[in-house]
Amino acid sequence: MNVSKPFLILQLRPEDSTSNNEFEAILKYGGLDASETRRIRIEKSGIPGLSLDDYAGVIVGGSPFDICTPQDEKSEIQLRIEDDFRRLFDDIVVRDFPFLGACSGCGLLGSYLDTPISRKYAEPVGGARVWLTDAGRQDPLLEDFPEQIDVLCGHKEACDTVPAGALLLLTGDACPVQMFRVGENVYATQFHPEGDAEGFIVRIHAYKHHGYFPPEEADELITAINRHDTPYAREILRRFVERYSH
8 A cells, every 4th residue: 555654653562472473463464565554563662753644543452461450560662652642642643643443452542541451351362243323324434334333342441432532443342442532533342343363363372361251262263263254353454544544
């Protein structure tokens, strides 16, 4: 895809295997070349000073960090990342700048918008079915989608409610806030639009002992993941990149 400015990819995964796989999936399903992006692994040093004017949009992936972890139990780098995102969102939300945050990106945006983030709507690693709301049927990233789509997810926390002033676009039974939009251009998904079986298998191995699932269920989860395909979820990422490329 020919882009006028690069997309800023902010990643929070400490492991090289999961971070590299996530980045490659964003490129693949976003239709991007690495040269059309600027990748920053902010789990190493936080978000550096930058100007949004230099970018077409911002894409944020997942991480093992939990916002609802008590403040005194968070690592120094997690506290810095959360502070950095609050400053970044001051700019993104006010400017209505193109943003797509997945999983952790969703929680960070929801927290910034004063939505409670808790473990109430956690979902196990695997496939889930979500469906369009009335607002979702009108959204350009979801136009002409079927009423229900399959997604890949796995999270210990989520937004308890839709952020004030946001539009709920996709919802589900186990986790009601699956995708929302603020303004016209700021998006968040609780699921992983870049997700595929290969990437989730990498994450299952990496996070086997992080509390997402009982470790002894890893092989069963891998078998189940291989049965899921989520083309419409990945189409969201492709459409986001296409919409803001020029």
